[in-house]
Amino acid sequence: MADILDLEAGTAFVGGGGADYAQAQNLLLKYANRHGLIAGATGTGKTVTLQTLAETLSKAGVPVFLADVKGDLSGLAKPGSTESKLNEAFQKRATQIGLTMDYQQFPVTFWDIWGEKGHPVRTTPAEMGPLLLSRLLGLSDAQEGVLNIAFRIADEQGLALADMADLRAMLAWLDENSGELTGQYGNISPASVGAIQRSLLVLENEGGDKLFGEPALELSDILRVDASGKGMINILAAEKLMNAPRLYSTFLLWLLSELFEQLPEVGDPDKPKAAFFFDEAHLLFDDAPKALTDKVEQVARLIRSKGVSVWFISQNPADVPEDVLGQLGNRVQHALRAFTAKDQKALRMAAENYRPNPEFDIAEAIQAVGTGEAVTSLLENKGVPGMAQRTLIRPPFSQLGPITDAERQAVMANSTMGMKYDKVLNRESAQEILAKRAEEAAKESAEAGAAGNDADLWQMDKEFKQARRYNPDIQIKETSRARSSGGSSSRSSRSDSIAEVFGKSLARQLGSKSGQALVRGVLGSLFRGR
The missing domain is CATH 3.40.50.300 (P-loop containing nucleotide triphosphate hydrolases)
Structure with missing residues (x-):
């Protein structure tokens, strides 16, 4: 034996x-x-x-x-x-x-x-990379290309993609600023961004969002x-x-x-x-x-x-x-x-x-x-x-x-x-960083409204409305000027609409910030040949 x-x-x-x-x-x-x-x-x-x-x-x-x-x-x-x-x-x-x-x-x-x-x-979207994530979401070639752009910009701007919320926030920002980014990164179709967001929602409904998070x-x-x-x-x-x-x-x-x-x-x-x-x-x-x-x-x-x-x-x-x-x-x-x-x-x-x-x-x-x-x-x-x-x-x-x-x-x-x-860790990552910057932008816009700068206020109001769909948790109070002013109803309406923020002011901040790009593994690669 x-x-x-x-x-x-x-x-x-x-x-x-x-x-x-x-x-x-x-x-x-x-x-x-x-x-x-x-x-x-x-x-x-x-x-x-x-x-x-x-x-x-x-x-x-x-x-x-x-x-x-x-x-x-x-x-x-x-x-x-x-x-x-x-x-x-x-x-x-x-x-x-x-x-x-x-x-x-x-x-x-x-x-x-x-x-x-x-x-x-768990793992993170950043560690999985766009190739495997595209396969997981069943994306087309065009949609995979847009996802690659989102990952590239997140890497360049030092925005960690640690969970599904981070990825959704990054895609929303990409959609709102597609016009300014197309010249450098290629065409970013709103339809493609929307399709990716829908695929993420389906994955979340199936419980797949549990895979993404920290500690990885x-x-x-x-x-x-x-x-x-x-x-x-x-x-x-x-x-x-x-x-x-x-x-x-x-x-x-x-x-x-x-x-x-x-x-x-x-x-x-x-x-x-x-x-x-x-x-x-x-x-x-x-x-x-x-x-x-x-x-x-x-x-x-x-x-x-x-x-x-x-x-x-x-x-x-x-x-x-x-x-x-x-x-x-x-x-x-x-x-x-x-x-x-x-x-x-x-x-x-x-x-x-x-x-x-x-x-x-x-x-x-x-x-x-x-x-x-x-x-x-x-x-x-x-x-x-x-x-x-x-x-x-x-x-x-x-x-x-x-x-x-x-x-x-x-x-x-x-x-x-x-x-x-066993316990989920929620550190500061892309969503939190973008939200923090949005709060700062919201404060600036409120001050602009209090100063009576209608041109700046109109622009910020437009940006806040655009940002509402992907940054819903940020709220600011009415400005003191809006509460006390007897000014025109249009100005009051603009102040009351300043409830959420992201927009082009954030795009300008991100455009000036540099970061260290990540190099992913063979199956999760963003930069290596496919």
Whole structure:
């Protein structure tokens, strides 16, 4: 009987292969950062394979991030049990593949964009960047161009875009001052600005605004090990998130981009620095523009030099673009069904991606493998693809299936992440800075009205009316002159209308202010080539 790890040999046990399943199938940790694929039809065992790989990597000291789309993976936080209904089957499988069962729990941190089943996980519009945000909002090319201008000006003027309110305020200012900006930045169509604002409203109604805010997630908080040296398994609650597939995929792509941008080059380490699992991988590429798909392929190709292992999980390998699929050297293929001509073609294509084994027909094996069994091909020495093998995947050591809500809350209560992320931080950012400047402009306009300068007052009154729709919280009292004057009704009306402000006076202030522009990551880039 063997353990699942042999750190001296640098191997991790995946399952038993061969005719009698006694031939060990090992993942070489040195080549785990060459990425991987877990594929198969619904109910064939993909989730259990994901769970066992997460356990193995965690035990090797590798932090893991994965999305729990069905709620099943929370069982990683609790050891399996000999009293489980599956224990007998698991013990039998362990004997077949030569494994010693060692029920144990693993260190888990729960995350949730909505903050319901995990600690809130947030980013900022500034960190996500216009490319990914445009994909999230479903913008056209023209609308994406306007969003790029908003980000560029915010960067140049030192206006932090920390949450959705900041972005809305910036877009409103952009719309009001489009005439003065077009010559420098290009055409800014009011229709495009309006379309972006409507998309933001739809996203907010879906709860997507919860993703944006501070404190933003720091990568160091998911790249942790516990006191025993096990890698932290970060579980993103995704049952609710799957109802917003564009939000789900955009967030995961942002996280991958941040890993690529922030981690140092390490070449080929003895084991990965982190492992990242993309469940429902087809959602990453559905309706994605070619520019985004190209960048995902670029990151998948280059991020291995940062020591990051990326695994794509989907029902069919064809769900993953060919350029990305070519980067996935470790493969676990569960059963595929071939009921239609299209299914049969996909089956043949899946089989062609494996190194042939003279002992069996790969296409037939992919159709015939049972639950918990798969056709595997794991990289061997020098990164050579291993020969295809029918493999019985090892059973998990943690609980198969979800833990209770009370158990989840207990795990969250014991996590240090709650103190850092559970409470929203609302620091001074674009909206607050613009509001403060607007208050100063409002004070100046009130003084102009009190001095009887009708020309200035008329201009300010016009600007206040324009600003009312995007700066509704700023109010000023009537000027003393308006309250005491017996002047014309038109002047009184102008004073009474000075209730909110932004306008061209603010545009002049912003035009004279310089700031340090941000350089975003590969997928969130504002300045790099697309």
